Amino acid sequence: MIRAIVTDIEGTTSDIRFVHQVLFPYARQHLESYIRKNAQAPEVSQALESLRQELAQPEAGTDQLIEALYRFMDEDRKSTALKALQGMIWQDGYVNGNFTGHLYPDVLPALKQWQAQGLTLCVYSSGSVAAQKLLFGYSDAGDITGVFSDYFDTHVGAKREEQSYRNIAGKLGLPGEDLLFLSDIHQELDAARAAGWKTVQLIRGEADPESVHPAVSSFEQITPETF
Numbered sequence: 248m249i250r251a252i253v254t255d256i257e258g259t260t261s262d263i264r265f266v267h268q269v270l271f272p273y274a275r276q277h278l279e280s281y282i283r284k285n286a287q288a289p290e291v292s293q294a295l296e297s298l299r300q301e302l303a304q305p306e307a308g309t310d311q312l313i314e315a316l317y318r319f320m321d322e323d324r325k326s327t328a329l330k331a332l333q334g335m336i337w338q339d340g341y342v343n344g345n346f347t348g349h350l351y352p353d354v355l356p357a358l359k360q361w362q363a364q365g366l367t368l369c370v371y372s373s374g375s376v377a378a379q380k381l382l383f384g385y386s387d388a389g390d391i392t393g394v395f396s397d398y399f400d401t402h403v404g405a406k407r408e409e410q411s412y413r414n415i416a417g418k419l420g421l422p423g424e425d426l427l428f429l430s431d432i433h434q435e436l437d438a439a440r441a442a443g444w445k446t447v448q449l450i451r452g453e454a455d456p457e458s459v460h461p462a463v464s465s466f467e468q469i470t471p472e473t474f
Contacts, residue, residue: 249426249471252471253368253371253415254369255428255429256379256382257431261348261382269346270337281339282313297327298312298326327375330375330400335377341384348383350386351465355388356466367397368394372399372400372406376398379398406432409439409442412442416443422443424443424445426443428444428446430448431451433455446460447461447462448461
């Protein structure tokens, strides 16, 4: 019996184009000025120190760090430090009303229904927890953070690694067979299934011929009680 549902964001609850055409360009445009202005702020300083450790360059200066961050963006590297800094920059954008977090219209009704049924709802995304909360806190449908009990990012591990899902199950205190993971990426679902989870793939566009997971095109087509 499914007791908790964990959902991805990009391509699952939200159009991946929002991330790539709105959020990423906004962060890139404001990255250098934000870091130079806020380098001494505790959360920024901590992220920069984490970046130095990631680069194995403990003496790296601001110019080197900014250069590395641009390179990470070009490589689409899943850097925890980069994700943290992007989240800080996006917060300014959300708060200032420059954009709202995209949400497919079928998502919120399903989440509310599952919550009413007593299911625990969580998020697992490669974006930082702070960025996740911003997207849902300033979504097209308003602040919907109240429907989620917990948020997970790459601190629990990479999304294509089986151990990451075992780590989440441990944090939730539930066996894998009681957990359902929703994602548009079959490699992520493969890892979740290897950890004993149930899986559903969201296909918002073209079919995925390499996938072996149950597939739907909308949250309203998901019936947790059938698992």
